[in-house]
Amino acid sequence: MSSTSVIIHRDPDVLAEAAAARLITRVVDAQAARGHASVVLTGGRIGTAMLAAVRRSPAHSAIDWPRVDIWWGDERFLPPGDPERNETQARDALLDHVPIEPARVHPMPADDGEFAGDPQRAAEAYRASLAAAAQPSADSDVPEFDVLMLGVGPDGHVASLFPEFPALYEEERAAVAVHGSPKPPPTRISLTLPSIRSAAEVWLTVAGEDKAAAVRMALSGAGPTQIPAAGATGRHATMWLLDQGAASELPPGLDRRATA
Numbered sequence: 001m002s003s004t005s006v007i008i009h010r011d012p013d014v015l016a017e018a019a020a021a022r023l024i025t026r027v028v029d030a031q032a033a034r035g036h037a038s039v040v041l042t043g044g045r046i047g048t049a050m051l052a053a054v055r056r057s058p059a060h061s062a063i064d065w066p067r068v069d070i071w072w073g074d075e076r077f078l079p080p081g082d083p084e085r086n087e088t089q090a091r092d093a094l095l096d097h098v099p100i101e102p103a104r105v106h107p108m109p110a111d112d113g114e115f116a117g118d119p120q121r122a123a124e125a126y127r128a129s130l131a132a133a134a135q136p137s138a139d140s141d142v143p144e145f146d147v148l149m150l151g152v153g154p155d156g157h158v159a160s161l162f163p164e165f166p167a168l169y170e171e172e173r174a175a176v177a178v179h180g181s182p183k184p185p186p187t188r189i190s191l192t193l194p195s196i197r198s199a200a201e202v203w204l205t206v207a208g209e210d211k212a213a214a215v216r217m218a219l220s221g222a223g224p225t226q227i228p229a230a231g232a233t234g235r236h237a238t239m240w241l242l243d244q245g246a247a248s249e250l251p252p253g254l255d256r257r258a259t260a
Ligand SMILES: O=C(O)[C@H](O)[C@@H](O)[C@H](O)[C@H](O)COP(=O)(O)O
Pocket: 042, 043, 044, 045, 046, 047, 074, 075, 076, 086, 150, 151, 152, 153, 157, 158, 159, 160, 183
């Protein structure tokens, strides 16, 4: 049975720091329990700010970084090293500053080499990477993700799953190419809802009043086709980590303030 928690922080900076502390603790606990940890990163401002907060935290040394696997929930299909790529921003914010094993960082392919101009083939390759890392006994085509991080757009999108887009209806493939994204750049690769839902915990980290309506709808029963964030639930836990702006339209009873 999955639980849903809503935790509200004063502002985006406190949200990023608090989410970073929560992530450090969750990774340390996962490593204590099963010897390693598998984390799925998100792009976007708050997702990247959170990674920078992990880097700044002295507690990040409590993580056994060589035993962490890093995946992505989505990626902008751009050339390697493009500053707009989620991988580039995650490396700048955190991954290039911790002793992580390069082979355990699994970026989605860039628009380059054998994948140049072919996001479908890039998505296929990422599906193969996910499947190769899946536990044979788990009868799954993705690894056991301990924490899957997501940002949320004003339209309720998560990863690169946008309202009414075909990728939302994908029930088989773990990752797909997305064309015509309303959020630039237009071509992306994204995990699908079944992959997202396979994670033990899904954390939706959301800041800003422009997201308040999407947050309200997602937590008030909207369907995932209209509000994809509504479909982003974890097997054991779904955590909505919000700042006061993103929480400003929450219905009564869903309003649990973590800080004044
Ligand atoms: O590649 C991306 O753009 C992200 O994965 C996307 O899903 C992002 O998380 C949301 O759009 C929220 O972005 P902000 O936190 O910047 O509002």
